[in-house]
Amino acid sequence: MAAGANLVWKIGDVSITRVVESCNPIAPTGLFPDATAEAVARHASWLAPHFLTPGGDFLLSIHALVVEAGGQRILVDTCIGEHPLPGYEALTAGPRTFLDDLAAAGFARETIDVVLCTHLHFDHVGWNTMNVDGRWVPTFPNARYLFAREEWEHWKGLGGGDFAATLDDAVRPVIDAGLADLVETDHRINDEVRLESTPGHTPGHVAVRIDSAGKRAMITGDLSHHPIQWAEPDWPMSADSDSAQAARTRRRLIGEHADADLLVIGTHYAPPCAGHLVSRGGICVLETDD
Numbered sequence: 001m002a003a004g005a006n007l008v009w010k011i012g013d014v015s016i017t018r019v020v021e022s023c024n025p026i027a028p029t030g031l032f033p034d035a036t037a038e039a040v041a042r043h044a045s046w047l048a049p050h051f052l053t054p055g056g057d058f059l060l061s062i063h064a065l066v067v068e069a070g071g072q073r074i075l076v077d078t079c080i081g082e083h084p085l086p087g088y089e090a091l092t093a094g095p096r097t098f099l100d101d102l103a104a105a106g107f108a109r110e111t112i113d114v115v116l117c118t119h120l121h122f123d124h125v126g127w128n129t130m131n132v133d134g135r136w137v138p139t140f141p142n143a144r145y146l147f148a149r150e151e152w153e154h155w156k157g158l159g160g161g162d163f164a165a166t167l168d169d170a171v172r173p174v175i176d177a178g179l180a181d182l183v184e185t186d187h188r189i190n191d192e193v194r195l196e197s198t199p200g201h202t203p204g205h206v207a208v209r210i211d212s213a214g215k216r217a218m219i220t221g222d223l224s225h226h227p228i229q230w231a232e233p234d235w236p237m238s239a240d241s242d243s244a245q246a247a248r249t250r251r252r253l254i255g256e257h258a259d260a261d262l263l264v265i266g267t268h269y270a271p272p273c274a275g276h277l278v279s280r281g282g283i284c285v286l287e288t289d290d
C-alpha cells in the first residue's frame, strides 16, 4: 500500500473504500477503564503490530467508509469535521482536508447518494454539515441522510450533550433541510446493504451489513472501538450509554460470526482495519490477512 493510499475491500460486487480523517495513538485506559498495561499485555501477541504500538498505546482511526453497491454511493459515518469541541482540541486541530481527500478518492461530495450515521456521537456525524459563511449547511446536497429513529429520539430528548455535543450543528440542520430519513434499526438500503440493530454503545446504534455474491462483511460503527473488545467483550467503554447491553451485543455477534466467513471492518480500527473473528485459546480474536 502506497503511503496515503486508501484501503479498498471487495465484497462480492460491492466495493468499500476507507477515507481517513485522522489516526492517532491513545492510551488504552482512555477508551476502556479496564485496559491496564497488564490486561493489554495478555493480548499483545495478536494485537501487535497493527493494533498496539511498541509503547503500549492503541491507535484510534477516525475514518469514513464509502460503500458502492447497487449503483449507490453510501457514505458510512462522517468523522469529526469542522466542529469545535471543547476538551477535544487535539482531535480537531490542524487542517481539515477530509472533503478534498474524499474527492481525490473519486467521491466528490455532490456524488454521494446516501449518508448513514451508525450513531450520533460527534465523531460519526461531523461532515454531515459544513460551515458556509457562519451557517451549518448539509455537505452532501444530493444525498438522503439516514438516521435511526430510535437514536435521534434518544439524543433529541437529551438535547445532545456530551458525546452528541454537535447534534445541533451536524444533525439538526440536515433534518431541517428535509434531507433526513428516520429509519428503523433493521432498515434495508438496497439488495446488498442493510442495517443491523447493535444497541448498547448508544440506544439506536446500528452496524452495516454487506452481503453480495456469497461474500459478507460488517462495518462495526462503535459496537467495537478496538479489536481487543472481541477478546474482552465485557469491557465497558467510557462513552457507552449502556455497557452491559453493548457487551451482550458483542457476545451475540461472536456467537454468530466467530470462525465464520464474515469480514469485520472496524470504524475506529487502524490499518489494515479489518479481519475475521477467530476462536483462539478460549477467546475470540480479530485475525487480519497479513
Ligand SMILES: [Zn+2]
Pocket (backbone or CB within 6 Å): 121, 123, 124, 222, 268
Ligand atoms: Zn466513535
